[in-house]
Amino acid sequence: MKKHNFSAGPCILPQEVFQKASEAILDFNGMGLSLLEISHRSKEFVAVMDEARAIVKRLMKLGDDYEVLFLQGGASLQFAMVPFNLMKTDGKAAYLDTGTWAAGAIKEAKKLGTVDIAGSSKDQNYSFIPKGYTVGAEYNYFHCTSNNTIYGTQMKEFPKTDTLMVCDMSSDIFSRVLDFSQFDLIYAGAQKNMGPAGATLVVVKKDILGKTGRDIPSYLNYQLHIDKESMYNTPPVFAVYTSLLTLQYLEQHGGIEAAEVRNEAKAKLLYDEIDRNPLFEGYSVKEDRSLMNVSFKLTDESKKEAFDTAWKAAGISGLNGHRSLGGYRASLYNALPIESVQVLVDVMKSIS
Numbered sequence: 001m002k003k004h005n006f007s008a009g010p011c012i013l014p015q016e017v018f019q020k021a022s023e024a025i026l027d028f029n030g031m032g033l034s035l036l037e038i039s040h041r042s043k044e045f046v047a048v049m050d051e052a053r054a055i056v057k058r059l060m061k062l063g064d065d066y067e068v069l070f071l072q073g074g075a076s077l078q079f080a081m082v083p084f085n086l087m088k089t090d091g092k093a094a095y096l097d098t099g100t101w102a103a104g105a106i107k108e109a110k111k112l113g114t115v116d117i118a119g120s121s122k123d124q125n126y127s128f129i130p131k132g133y134t135v136g137a138e139y140n141y142f143h144c145t146s147n148n149t150i151y152g153t154q155m156k157e158f159p160k161t162d163t164l165m166v167c168d169m170s171s172d173i174f175s176r177v178l179d180f181s182q183f184d185l186i187y188a189g190a191q192k193n194m195g196p197a198g199a200t201l202v203v204v205k206k207d208i209l210g211k212t213g214r215d216i217p218s219y220l221n222y223q224l225h226i227d228k229e230s231m232y233n234t235p236p237v238f239a240v241y242t243s244l245l246t247l248q249y250l251e252q253h254g255g256i257e258a259a260e261v262r263n264e265a266k267a268k269l270l271y272d273e274i275d276r277n278p279l280f281e282g283y284s285v286k287e288d289r290s291l292m293n294v295s296f297k298l299t300d301e302s303k304k305e306a307f308d309t310a311w312k313a314a315g316i317s318g319l320n321g322h323r324s325l326g327g328y329r330a331s332l333y334n335a336l337p338i339e340s341v342q343v344l345v346d347v348m349k350s351i352s
Contacts, residue, residue, distance in 0.1 A: 004314070006332075007317065017242060017249055035238060036237070048240060067205075075170045079109070080220065081220050082141070083111075084214060085221065087112055092114035094135045094142045102143075118142065127153070146171075148293070149171045149293045152295030153289070170192050172290070174247075185208070186203040188200070195242045264291060266332045270332070295328070296328050
């Protein structure tokens, strides 16, 4: 039976990507060697890294004033790398507190300096995106999380600030059209929309670096990774290659613009059923609903066994909500076809 993969991450990727990646494991580019055993310094893999970095800038429509890095450690390591590279020794930063991962970033930044919370929805269990705040020039940078996988909220617009703008886009990277030039630094774990676990994308404006006065540990120094072209240490070869395949697939299928249209259609289909069906209720406020992660619950828990049995029988996987929130979560990443969403909607309609 075909599986309909709604997992929040590691997540669904295009079948074409799986096929090409599996072929490369056996024989990469006709070399008679597996991708997993070639040197990361070989011209064949250097070409992979160079193209992966180039295609990111093409998709984001960014120029040579930005640098693209593929690192390791996930977004969690970026929670520390950002303040190390951007917060001055006597400085401070502003953070938007919109969920578990934003809170994790705040925790790490506080270890290096003063952190002010520009806005927070914690007191209402992160069910909305704070608005109406201002961020002045007294801050070294402003940090936000564009999409919150657990609570199903997403920033629909970004504030005008008088300082640097940093954004964790781990769970909605390449899913919608944005003016990426408004950000000075973007980071994203690959495993939620771009590739397998193991690689972390960083896009950074080069002229913002080297101004903190800090003695930065080597591996945490963006400039060192830029100088070494993402090869300071052995990169996650398979994760970078599979991310390249995914990015190529995205570019060949209309780019971010076309992906946004598909993602809006999928989200509308599911949210319409949640709003129509009295047995289901969305978690976040409507104006902040995520296109990527739809968190919802049953209004009648006596229907839980019937619903769980039905969606599992329909070949649906990964629908359980995050352990901290409960309920259900349907992740609608780029590679998920609308047909899978229709299967879920049909199951929801069948419960009575």
